[in-house]
Amino acid sequence: MDDKLIDYLSLLSRIQLTEEEKKTYGSQMSDIFLWVEQIKDLNTGEDGDLSYKKEEGRLRQDIPIPFENRKAIIDNFTAREFDFLKVKKVIEG
Numbered sequence: 001m002d003d004k005l006i007d008y009l010s011l012l013s014r015i016q017l018t019e020e021e022k023k024t025y026g027s028q029m030s031d032i033f034l035w036v037e038q039i040k041d042l043n044t045g046e047d048g049d050l051s052y053k054k055e056e057g058r059l060r061q062d063i064p065i066p067f068e069n070r071k072a073i074i075d076n077f078t079a080r081e082f083d084f085l086k087v088k089k090v091i092e093g
Contacts, residue, residue, distance in 0.1 A: 002026075006025065
């Protein structure tokens with residue numbers, strides 16, 4: 001981790017670092033990169049593909065189910081048009 005990269009990262013982060021902080025954070029980030037490299041080398045027994053694949057064709061049929069109290073619910077609408085609940089317009093245009 002060189003000073004140029006630390007300066008660039010601090011610019012992207014919009015933080016100002018002192019020379020002492022640059023040395024400290026540079027050392028810490030180098031340790032993190034070494035640790036990540038060690039993790040990459042581990043054999044986990046997995047193929048490495050952790051992405052979830054979209055399963056297709058598993059949608060249920062859209063079958064309407066009769067509801068026993070439909071008329072009671074419709075009768076309780078404050079405003080209705082035919083058998084539909086009538087609401088105030090919420091989108092302008």
